Amino acid sequence: MDILIRQQACRIYTGGRNFDRNLPCVVLIHGAGHDHSVWNNQARHLAHQGFGVLAPDLPGHGSSQGTPLPSIDAMADWLLEMLDALGVAQASLVGHSMGSLIALAAAARATERVKALILVGSVAPMPVAPALIEAAASTPARAHAMINQWSYSPAAQLGASASPGTSLLDINLRLMERQAAGVLASDLRACNSWTEGLARAADIHCPTLLISGERDQMTPARAVKPLCAALVNAAGGARMITVAGAGHAMMAEAPDAVSDAIRGFLRT
Amino acid sequence: MTQTGLFGAETLALHAGQTPDATHGSRATPIHFTTSYVFPDADHAAALFNLERPGHVYSRISNPTNAVLEERIAALEGGVGAIAVASGQAALHLAVTTLMGCGGHIVASRSLYGGSHNLFAYTLPRFGIQTTFVDPRDAEAWRAAIRPETRLLFGESIGNPALDVLDIPTVAGIAHAAGLPLLVDATLVSPALQRPFELGADLVMHSATKFIGGHGVAVGGLLVDGGCFDWEASGLFPTLTEPYDGFHGMDFAEESPVAAFLLRARREGLRDFGACLSPMNAFQILQGLETLPLRMRAHVDNTNRIAAHLAAHPLVEKVAYPGLDAHPDHELATRLLPDGCGAVLSFDLKGGREAGRAFIGALRLFSHLANVGDAKSLVIHPASTTHFRMTAADLAAAGIGEGTVRLSVGLESSADLLTDLDRGLHAVGKLNKA
Numbered sequence: 001m002d003i004l005i006r007q008q009a010c011r012i013y014t015g016g017r018n019f020d021r022n023l024p025c026v027v028l029i030h031g032a033g034h035d036h037s038v039w040n041n042q043a044r045h046l047a048h049q050g051f052g053v054l055a056p057d058l059p060g061h062g063s064s065q066g067t068p069l070p071s072i073d074a075m076a077d078w079l080l081e082m083l084d085a086l087g088v089a090q091a092s093l094v095g096h097s098m099g100s101l102i103a104l105a106a107a108a109r110a111t112e113r114v115k116a117l118i119l120v121g122s123v124a125p126m127p128v129a130p131a132l133i134e135a136a137a138s139t140p141a142r143a144h145a146m147i148n149q150w151s152y153s154p155a156a157q158l159g160a161s162a163s164p165g166t167s168l169l170d171i172n173l174r175l176m177e178r179q180a181a182g183v184l185a186s187d188l189r190a191c192n193s194w195t196e197g198l199a200r201a202a203d204i205h206c207p208t209l210l211i212s213g214e215r216d217q218m219t220p221a222r223a224v225k226p227l228c229a230a231l232v233n234a235a236g237g238a239r240m241i242t243v244a245g246a247g248h249a250m251m252a253e254a255p256d257a258v259s260d261a262i263r264g265f266l267r268t
Numbered sequence: 269m270t271q272t273g274l275f276g277a278e279t280l281a282l283h284a285g286q287t288p289d290a291t292h293g294s295r296a297t298p299i300h301f302t303t304s305y306v307f308p309d310a311d312h313a314a315a316l317f318n319l320e321r322p323g324h325v326y327s328r329i330s331n332p333t334n335a336v337l338e339e340r341i342a343a344l345e346g347g348v349g350a351i352a353v354a355s356g357q358a359a360l361h362l363a364v365t366t367l368m369g370c371g372g373h374i375v376a377s378r379s380l381y382g383g384s385h386n387l388f389a390y391t392l393p394r395f396g397i398q399t400t401f402v403d404p405r406d407a408e409a410w411r412a413a414i415r416p417e418t419r420l421l422f423g424e425s426i427g428n429p430a431l432d433v434l435d436i437p438t439v440a441g442i443a444h445a446a447g448l449p450l451l452v453d454a455t456l457v458s459p460a461l462q463r464p465f466e467l468g469a470d471l472v473m474h475s476a477t478k479f480i481g482g483h484g485v486a487v488g489g490l491l492v493d494g495g496c497f498d499w500e501a502s503g504l505f506p507t508l509t510e511p512y513d514g515f516h517g518m519d520f521a522e523e524s525p526v527a528a529f530l531l532r533a534r535r536e537g538l539r540d541f542g543a544c545l546s547p548m549n550a551f552q553i554l555q556g557l558e559t560l561p562l563r564m565r566a567h568v569d570n571t572n573r574i575a576a577h578l579a580a581h582p583l584v585e586k587v588a589y590p591g592l593d594a595h596p597d598h599e600l601a602t603r604l605l606p607d608g609c610g611a612v613l614s615f616d617l618k619g620g621r622e623a624g625r626a627f628i629g630a631l632r633l634f635s636h637l638a639n640v641g642d643a644k645s646l647v648i649h650p651a652s653t654t655h656f657r658m659t660a661a662d663l664a665a666a667g668i669g670e671g672t673v674r675l676s677v678g679l680e681s682s683a684d685l686l687t688d689l690d691r692g693l694h695a696v697g698k699l700n701k702a
Contacts, residue, residue: 045320165338166349174495
């Protein structure tokens, strides 16, 4: 569906079911240079399992108008405005990579509105290699190649795709190429410059789950642990799940494992 | 060929899309001879039907062996995915019917495989889809033929049998300016010699029966989606941008902006038209695909030698092969086909139809049959076989003469092939003296 937020059209994918605000709401937030479609499997699964799903294209991404917001805090503000626009009082936030920082920032600032927090492929802070930011700004094709090299497990780099007949790396390339010029560089700078993640983590009181990929080179499982430790006030303590064999692009590499982890946690 | 991704073509041809199976560790791709797949439980079954979970339900829609072939060709072409179908003609039909229905219009090169020409000229009109054929070298003709109801531009990387090279960047530019996709039949070049998506094409199809299989034992087709075309921005493709009552009310472009075409083609086209590929054929085609880059180099090497030999022969009026300096598309070929122009060439013998018959009759290594792209060398007389439905005027427009002979050069010793061709030419010489 398309709605207006700040007078700009925003594309929100709802997992193949009409959004029902009376159902428990789950927001799926994509990462840098991506759009809602990275969540296709998880969105459809949750939407068919009793959740109201909102998977927006962030401003300037995918089919949403506007330009990319310059900071994680600005994206978190926008996300909460999206919930306002849809009349959603409370939601669980699920974010991948940059999206996980947005979810963390939003949950820290609107503690009453966030029922649960799930951070996928997340570390805080999230420093981005200067060479990658530079490439994203000057030679996007080089940046896309770097991202593909680092985002997939060794097995997934040659296949076989969980989705029959698809080439995951080429899908990711096309998705990144489809974004307007400057979007990826802007997103990566936003990730790199948001250094408050560990401090904000202490403000999180809702149940929190971290999902990491065993073969993730972008946000390696060992690097997730400081964030997990900083979530000291999360209800029941932050939990961590490692998806066997998966890289950073784990929603595509291991769609069922990620869907099951999210649904299982939200049902507890 | 140039490496553009994480792995070179030789590596992708052997490995892409397959890992040793978890149960037995089989290194080769297993042949999954099964029509259907057991659901672990009722919830999982429902989730598969709802596309909540990826997986196989019924082999008309997808099959694990076919999926390896599909992913492998997608990786080689640089596409987001592919669909394996029963033949190249099934791939073309699937592409057309995914994009348009009654009232649609296609602009196609007039230099086409006879079966494709027949589909466009005679069969699709019966279903309300019209085609305008244009000279593939005439950019203005492509542009002028586009109508409000046009939904597709179509051409072959190298036309069959006149061997004209499609200027993909120019035709793609014309298509995109009109909000239309370009479908390229890349059968005669294969991804070992050309990756049409990098030149601007939006969709690629193959008769996998030809060079991709290479062995001549299995018929099959492949349709690959480049994932670049913006169906929403075009606004001309309601099959991809409006909810489809036949499949969960899905808006395919919203569901997957980069793979909308592929999604609809599989979920509607394979499901309803049913031109699926047998997993046995998929396995056989995979065996050929493993050595495609190696084979194409050898095909091109043999063909260059033969083209030069024929061009210098006094009984040959002209040779059509873009690798030759004299070919009108030679300069274009050096840009678009730097690794070679494939292994199909045609030539006109002095002496017309009878000379062609005498030539073919004298050959021993070249097999006289209706196919191209076999590891074995092949020969045919198009005017009396593959293109027999075309009128003399249509034949001439497609660059086919009464005495045109088409060769598909195989992987035999080049010396043996030249000896065989000389045997045929000797027969022509005797005929012409008589």
